[in-house]
Amino acid sequence: MKNIEVLGSGCTKCNKTFEAIETQAKQQGAEIEIHKNTSPEALLTYGVMRTPAVVVDGKLVHSGSIPHTADIAEWLK
Amino acid sequence: MFVVFTWLASWLVYDLAGFDPATRLGQALHFFVEDVSKILFLLVVMIYLVSWLRASLQVERVRGFLAGRSRAGGYTLASMFGAITPFCSCSSIPVFLGFSAAGIPVGFTMAFLLTSPLINEVAVVMLLSLLGWKFTLIYILAGMAVGILGGFLLDLIHAERWLQSFAAKALQQASAQTATADDGEAEAISWRDRHEFARDETRDIFSRVWKWVLIGVGLGAALHGFVPDGWIQQHLGSGQWWSVPAAVLLGIPLYSNATGVIPVMESLIQNGLPVGTTLAFCMSTVAASFPEFILLKQVMQWRLLALLFVLLLVAFTLLGWLFNALMPLM
Known part of the structure; x- marks a missing residue:
């Protein structure tokens, strides 16, 4: 079970990132717990300067764009 | 070089669609097709080129360049980076x-x-193709001046007092450590990565702005056709000092990006609106927007936000007056 956070102020790209991860998880049958985190403090904690950013199990894995499907698949393994 | 687009428009509108070049509608359509095709073409080329060049310049690197800079050069450098990095x-x-x-x-x-939304490659393409290089240069210098002076003034009054507490704390902690300038080692980036980055950027920016180009050029064309000749000059000419602050105030609720507003500027200038007034209106539309300010509320207290707002309005008004006074001399 992976815990995934999507950081960002709720712009279109953040929502798309969220959906992309959800879809990919369903496809792979990966069990995940995913939520959006819009708080500015979280950006400071992870040192993120470009959103959307993705945090998997407390580790920052991506920032600055909607991630590619191949990358998402890799994180969910 | 741009004459290709005139031919294209003539061929499409007059020959293919059969509109009469002597009618007002025919001319308006021609104007629309010519401008839209020219701008969209230039946008694709320019966005690709600029993205290709800046593929290795991420905000993290800009931060490295700016950390520990002296005050004197810092504002100018920050404003320059604001101009070349994309803004969302x-x-x-x-x-x-x-x-x-x-x-x-x-x-x-x-x-x-402050500089980032005002100046970007999209705005520069639009200005160059619609208003010429002189106006483009003035616009860039004016936009940077607003950023540089705005930043300088905010430091002068110790604006950091009015940040939200978590942001103020982060700033304090970092300032306590001696910040050093770091020229930001670039990650090696291959030609292929550059191309992919530039391609993605072009696709992304183009898909966001193309409709603004249509709306903007359409509005410009409409203004062109429907505002009676001489009306603007007579009622909103440079003789009326109040027209500049009025233009700035009018620009605030009209939130748009530079793409939508520049064709409108072209039309206003051709209809006789003074350059300074037009510039003030455009900058206020692009930079002083409520959605943007509401976002900034997350890191700033109301007092600082209000101050910033007033600062921008005053700056745009002063710029407008300055250019209205200078333009006849140029």
Whole structure:
């Protein structure tokens, strides 16, 4: 079970990132717990300067764009 | 070189669609097709080129360049980076926090954030193709001046007092450590990566702005056709001092990006609106927007937001007056 956070102020790209991860998880049958985190403090904690950013199990894995499907698949393994 | 687009428009509108070049509708359509095709073509080329060049310049590197800079050069440098890095209003908060957490003064950060929406490759393409290089140069210099002076003033009044507490704390902690200038080692980036980055950027920016080009050029064409000749000059000419602050106030609720508003500027100028007034209106539409300010509320207290707002309005008004006074001399 992976815990995934999507950081960002709720712009279109953040929502798309969220959906992309959800879809990919369903496809792979990966069990995940995913939520959006819009708080500015979280950006400071992870040192993120470009959103959307993705945090998997407390580790920052991506920032600055909607991630590619191949990358998402890799994180969910 | 741009004459190709005139031919294209003539062929499409007059020959293919069969409109009469002597009618007003035919001319308006021709104007629309010519401008839209020219701008969209230039946009694709320019966005690709600029993205290709800046593929290795991420905000993290800009932060490295700015950390530990002296005051004198810092504002100018920050404003220059603001001009060349792309801007999306959703990135203003992460950039603000990231800069603060590196101990970069609020003034540098704001010089970056104020210049960024005003100047970008899309705005420059539009200005160049519609208003010529002289006006483009003036616009760029004026936009940078607003960023530089705005940043300088905010530091002068110690604006960091009015940040939200978590942002102020991050800034303090970082400033306590001695910040050093770091020229930001670039990650090696291959030609292929550059191309992919530039391609993605072009696709992304183009898909966001093309409709603004249509709306903007359409509005410009409509203004062109329907405002009686001489009306603007007579009622809103440079003789009326109040027209500049009025243009700035009118621009605030009209939130648009530079893409939509520049064709309208062209039309206004051709109809006789003084350059300074037009410039003030455009900048106010692009830079002083409520959605943007509401976002900034996450890191700033109301007092600072209000101050920033007033600062921008005063700056745009002064710029407008200045250019209205200078233009007849040029």
